[in-house]
Amino acid sequence: MANAMVALANLTLGSAQASVTFSSIPATYRDLRLVVQATTSGANAAGFTLNSDATNANYPWVQVFGEGTTAVSNSGAGASGILPFTPNQNFSTTVPSIVTLDVMDYSVTDKHKSMLYRTNRADAVTTAIAARWTNTAAVTTLTVSAISVNFAIGSTLALYGIVS
Amino acid sequence: MPGLIPWGIWAASKATAAAAGDYELITTTVLGSSTPSVTFSNLGTVAAAYKHLQVRMTVRNDAANATNYGSFRINGDTGSNYANHRLHGNGSTPSSGADSGSSTMFIGDFPAATNTASVFGAMIIDYLDFSSTTKNKTVRYFIGQPGSSSSVRLQSGLWASTAAITSISFAVQDGSNWVANSRFSLYGLRG
Numbered sequence: 426m427a428n429a430m431v432a433l434a435n436l437t438l439g440s441a442q443a444s445v446t447f448s449s450i451p452a453t454y455r456d457l458r459l460v461v462q463a464t465t466s467g468a469n470a471a472g473f474t475l476n477s478d479a480t481n482a483n484y485p486w487v488q489v490f491g492e493g494t495t496a497v498s499n500s501g502a503g504a505s506g507i508l509p510f511t512p513n514q515n516f517s518t519t520v521p522s523i524v525t526l527d528v529m530d531y532s533v534t535d536k537h538k539s540m541l542y543r544t545n546r547a548d549a550v551t552t553a554i555a556a557r558w559t560n561t562a563a564v565t566t567l568t569v570s571a572i573s574v575n576f577a578i579g580s581t582l583a584l585y586g587i588v589s
Numbered sequence: 590m591p592g593l594i595p596w597g598i599w600a601a602s603k604a605t606a607a608a609a610g611d612y613e614l615i616t617t618t619v620l621g622s623s624t625p626s627v628t629f630s631n632l633g634t635v636a637a638a639y640k641h642l643q644v645r646m647t648v649r650n651d652a653a654n655a656t657n658y659g660s661f662r663i664n665g666d667t668g669s670n671y672a673n674h675r676l677h678g679n680g681s682t683p684s685s686g687a688d689s690g691s692s693t694m695f696i697g698d699f700p701a702a703t704n705t706a707s708v709f710g711a712m713i714i715d716y717l718d719f720s721s722t723t724k725n726k727t728v729r730y731f732i733g734q735p736g737s738s739s740s741v742r743l744q745s746g747l748w749a750s751t752a753a754i755t756s757i758s759f760a761v762q763d764g765s766n767w768v769a770n771s772r773f774s775l776y777g778l779r780g
Binding site: 426427428429430455456485486487488489490495496497498499500527529530533535536537539540541543553554555556557561587588589 | 610611612613614615617645647676677678679680681682683684685705707708709710711713731732733734735736739740741742743770772774776
């Protein structure tokens with residue numbers, strides 16, 4: 426049988442940049458998996474959008490996380506035009522944040538897009554998030570962005586397609 | 590300058606045809622109409638090549654609430670052989686819970702009839718060493734329901750049996766139905 430998870434793109438940043446866009450994503454697959462390991466040029470938020478939709482209200486999320494003391498759960502929506510990877514923490518200039526994001530059923534047009542992701546920043550937080558893009562359109566573009574800072578050289582981003 | 594990676598570039602550099610691999614699709618069920626349960630069966634044959642299994646689901650049910658619980662049984666076992674531990678967040682209060690001696694494996698809450706339209710809950714669940722006949726079976730899962738009455742869960746589960754897993758059946762806990770367009774995909778991971 427064919428491999429069910431196929432690497433669509435895999436890059437290591439050779440220069441600092443504020444965003445990376447995976448565009449013209451084909452509808453060949455059922456789910457997408459994004460894997461990011463990144464630091465930023467300053468302490469600020471990072472996250473992503475689908476199909477360039479920067480409307481905060483279109484990205485509700487709920488999370489449970491720990492920052493070293495008591496576990497916390499909260500919920501919210503996008504901020505600064507992105508769905509944040511760690512809503513309660515910034516990315517760091519020195520400690521890479523690690524994100525594993527699954528966009529479920531990205532290629533169908535009968536569902537809002539449900540997402541599950543785990544983000545870890547070893548010096549600050551570990552979190553599990555469920556989020557949604559309130560749109561039934563197929564996802565064709567995924568943009569990973571940092572707010573007012575750049576992803577640092579050496580940050581890695583990989584996108585995979587999973588068949589069904 | 591934003592980095593832009595159009596598919597055309599991937600096609601030239603990356604998009605080799607999917608080769609046989611270590612993570613493979615076994616089967617997918619997308620419901621055409623409401624149904625109370627979905628079963629992956631005959632796993633001793635169709636999944637014989639694999640060490641572990643993964644199920645990826647996007648589902649909704651027709652219970653008359655915003656959410657309703659799902660569950661699964663292994664090999665049709667209705668005995669008190671299921672246990673779980675969980676970390677849960679509902680957007681305001683984190684909690685941890687556990688069940689033991691249960692007759693089904695509890696898997697959390699999914700959108701139901703009064704939830705926002707077009708919202709489906711997501712779950713990714715791993716069945717480790719599913720064909721072993723010397724170990725009790727352990728599973729782990731990640732579940733989210735990002736609609737109204739939203740929640741997110743990390744959970745582990747135990748089926749207290751050393752029998753090889755040959756079937757897995759997913760049901761809505763109170764006998765309601767999974768609705769049309771709910772999706773259940775089964776994958777195998779080679780050992």
